[in-house]
Amino acid sequence: MDGQPQSPASVKAGMLVAVVGPSGVGKDSLIAGARTAFEDSSAVVFARRLITRPADEAGENHMPVSAGDFDQLEKAGAFAVSWDAHGLNYGVPAAVLDELAAGRVVVVNGSRSALGRFQAVFPRLLVVNVTASPDVLAARLAGRGRETREEIEARLARAVDPLPESFDVVAIDNSGVLDEGVDKLVSLLKRLASDVA
Numbered sequence: 001m002d003g004q005p006q007s008p009a010s011v012k013a014g015m016l017v018a019v020v021g022p023s024g025v026g027k028d029s030l031i032a033g034a035r036t037a038f039e040d041s042s043a044v045v046f047a048r049r050l051i052t053r054p055a056d057e058a059g060e061n062h063m064p065v066s067a068g069d070f071d072q073l074e075k076a077g078a079f080a081v082s083w084d085a086h087g088l089n090y091g092v093p094a095a096v097l098d099e100l101a102a103g104r105v106v107v108v109n110g111s112r113s114a115l116g117r118f119q120a121v122f123p124r125l126l127v128v129n130v131t132a133s134p135d136v137l138a139a140r141l142a143g144r145g146r147e148t149r150e151e152i153e154a155r156l157a158r159a160v161d162p163l164p165e166s167f168d169v170v171a172i173d174n175s176g177v178l179d180e181g182v183d184k185l186v187s188l189l190k191r192l193a194s195d196v197a
């Protein structure tokens with residue numbers, strides 16, 4: 001599967017917000033909180049990724065799909081962007097292009113490794129880089145019990161890698177109480193929706 005991004009010239013009205021950050025930083029929790037805040041709004045929508053991972057394996061509200069079905073969907077042009085990481089396939093549904101063309105702000109759980117593909121597809125892209133202090137990240141990762149100490153240390157080392165300067169980036173520190181991080185994301189999305197409208 002090639003996973004090559006499509007580049008529709010007509011998608012210029014809305015804005016794609018890609019939320020990225022290291023494992024354990026709380027991206028899923030922030031997105032879930034913001035989704036609740038905007039459940040009665042049509043100005044901000046939340047895209048669900050398709051992932052070749054069971055639905056109950058992680059906190060993300062994704063659509064599980066088999067590897068074979070993912071390959072068929074990708075070949076049929078069902079994804080605006082697709083990529084693979086850590087042995088899994090990820091796809092953002094092509095329907096987000098319609099939402100953007102309608103002038104909406106679309107929020108998606110992104111991936112640092114795929115941001116180049118996002119940039120090639122979405123003319124208006126904002127990257128929300130969720131961070132947390134190393135101590136907080138280490139405690140959250142250890143609390144999940146999925147990784148060894150060595151694996152956690154490797155994740156923490158990658159977490160400090162800076163994003164390329166070619167991206168428009170807003171950082172949200174999620175080291176503290178979850179509600180504070182959610183409030184920061186909601187405030188940002190409200191401003192973006194106002195600007196797009």
